[in-house]
Each structure stands twice: as C-alpha cells, then as structure tokens.
Amino acid sequence: MWWQQYKKEILGNRVELVLLIGGYLLWTLFLASRVGRWDEDAILALYFAPASGIFPLWTLWTSVQLYRQEWRENTSYLMLSLPVRARTITSAKLAMLLTGVAGFMLLFAAGGWLLFERTGILADMRATNVFALVPVEWIVKMGLLGFGSVLFGVLVVALVAQVAYVFSRMFGRLRGLVMVWTWVLLFWLMARVGDVAVRWLGFLPELHMRMLSVRNGIPQFELLAMESGPIVAMVLFAAGLFALLNAMLERAVEV
C-alpha cells in the first residue's frame, strides 16, 4: 500500500522533477562549456547561486503542492476515503519530496565535481597534496553528514509547510492568511524549542566532530564539541509535527 502511494506521488510529480533535473543538467553543461571563456569565479557563482535560491523554493512549493493539488483537483475525496492510517499518506508524500531533494543533491554534487575538475580547482588541490593528507574516510563521513543534515532540514521545513496548509483546510474562509500565520508561528516555535533545548537538555552528552582546517597550507584536524540538546529537540519537534499532521488528516480535516 505504502509503495503504491509513494509510486503515485513520484509519478504525479514526474513532469516537475524531469523539468527541474533536466534544466539543472543543461545549466551545468552550459557552464562547463564556458570554462576558459568566462571568469572561473563567475562560473562557480552562477552554478551555486541558482541552487541556493531554487532549491529551498522548490522544497517549500512542492511541500504545499503535494496537498493543495489533492483539494484543488478533488482527489482529496479518494485520498481521505482510503482505508489506511494517515501516516501511510503523509510519509509517502514526504518520501517523494526527500527523493527529489536527494536526487537533486547528487546531481548538484556531480555538477560541482565536473566544474571543479574543468576549472582546474581539483588539479590545484591535488598538487598541494591535500588529498593525501586528508583521509577519504573523513571526506565520506563529512559528505554523508552534510547530506543527512540537508535532508533533515528539508524534512522539518516540509512538515512546517504541510502542517500549516492542512491546518488551513479546517477553515472555511481566509485560508491563505491562516496558513501564513501558522507558518510564522511554527517557525517561531521552532526557534524557541532550540533555545529551550539548550537550557533543558544541557545534561545530554556533547557530540564531537573532527573538523579540517588549513593553516599555512597545511591541513590539520581540530576537535569540535557540539551540544546535542538542540539536535534532539529538533528531532522531537519534527516528530511532533508529523504526529500533528497525521492527527489533523485522520480526525479533523474534511474534503
């Protein structure tokens, strides 16, 4: 059942996904073709800048669209009449979004590698022997940590947007206003949760990470200590939002 729901979400958004991925591929190839003709810094800026704008906007837009479309096209009748717990539907929608984001990130990393290679940045780094000094294991670990952090960030933002939209469906009028205010309120609450967690969850053990820094051209590792309270609080906040979204779909919202 979950798989069918997930497949439906992927297929239902395939045009958008193909356009986004195809567009980004073309843009990357175009920039790669400009190496040697345009300034390298400009090429890299043109590569990174759209991603930092398009990526969060797409995440927000799609998060809301996954539900908005159901009500706009009356398929909410089918969605809400299915004999499944709301979490089957909500998790499939979130999984679709995370699949898109993961695909986009992999594409972004591959495009970045291509441009770094073509502009000679990677060759310069190889010449400084940095790759011999930095263990591959550490690079992989940091890459996965970054990947996971972005996915978790997207998940939280998506949940905020979806809870705000579904909550607004419980009102007959001024839904847009309700959605925007719920959104603002939830982001405020998220910031407060972070503040409170620092105080209340201070007893939790610290997390330690080896961070790389380069001094006088020599790479060296430093141990960085991080409080785990805010991270635990964010996970709990996301779990709370997920439970709230499911409860609203199952017990409150109507077609």
Add this chain to the structure above:
Amino acid sequence: MATVVFENVTKRFGGLRALDGLSVTVREGTILGLLGPNGAGKSTMLKLMAGLYRPDQGRVTIDGEEPSPKTKAKVAYLPEIDYLYGWMTVQQILDYVSAFYKDWDPARSKELLDFMGLNPTARVRQLSKGMRARLKIVVAMSRSAPLILLDEPLSGIDPPSRSRVLQAIVSEFREDSQTVVMSTHDVVESENLFADVLFLKAGKVALMGDAEQLRAERGKSIRDLFEEVYA
C-alpha cells in the same frame, strides 16, 4: 453486510444546517434510494458515512463503529464529482485503488471494464464525462464491499452511459452481502432499483420506508411521491 446508523446527527456549514438532528438506520442487504432536491443533505449523509465529513452533533456508525480506516475498508464510495487522478490511465487508476482493498475482485474489474467499453490505456483526463462516470462505477463496483455509497452516479451523463451505469449497479449488487445507498434527484430512471427509499428535506427525514410498501399504501409511484413531498 454493513449496518449504518445515524443518531441525531447535525452537520452545519456556516449558518446552514445540511443535516438537522437526523436519526436513520439503513437496512442491511438493500438498495436504499436517497432522494431529494439539491441541498436536501443527500451528499452530506454519504460523506459522513464515507468518513469525509464529521458530524457537529450526534453519531454515525458503521457496524457499531465511527468512521475510521477500519470502516473505510468496508465502504466503496463514489462521489458525484470527478475524484480520480486525471494524469493516470484507466489501468493505473485500477492498479492504484486495488492495492488498498483486500476485497478487490480483478476478474470483476476486468468484466466491468469491458462492459463499460473503457480503454485501459486512455488517460482519465482525456475521457468524456460519460466515460469518467463509467470508470467511477468500475472503481466502486469492482469490490465486494459490504457498503456501497453512490452519490448521484447518473448526474450529467449521456443516456447510453446512464443505462450502462444502472445495469452495472443491478448486475453487481449482491443482496446477501451488500448494502447500497444511492443518492439521486432523478427518480424516473432509478425508481425500480430501490428496495427502500428515504426522502430528505432540509436535512431531515420527510418520508422513509420500503418502496413497494409505500407504493401500495399511498397508491402512487415513487416519482409521484417525490413530487408530492417536494411540492
């Protein structure tokens, strides 16, 4: 079979009472005609049974339970509006919906698809209104659901499609295991289908009973009774 009970149910939309203290028990193993003009509360009743609306007051139960994923597994609901994904093909719709129901009967689905003259590779949004209505019937009747809810299945479709839809309802209905509740404001074509009828007026029961008995007692057809009730 499923027993549906409305206990003093009120449903409001703003200042309007779509259902007003409605108390009704739907007899098992029958086809109940839910009759009334637009705004009488027919669709609201069906949506409450399907779990798409929640009562403001009172209680709706299916086999003693309030609507939930468990009761939804017993219900095949066909809304009046187009509710199927337009980008899917007919076959994709059937594959998608069938994955959620244990009582889905693939052989019956295939038979109905052929009977309705639907092309499995056609996209839903490219189908005519009549064909979309036929597809909705295939989706609802391909299951051995104990409770089938049909909201205006004949509304706005061409005569050949109406005839096919009615034939499908009659041929697929299983008296020993199913209950059908069908709303309509067009009594002429569907009169002979109903074992029981419920006339709704402004969210209340205006008249309810065994169709045959009402005809005998009042010496009128259901169509004439409809005109009398809503005169």
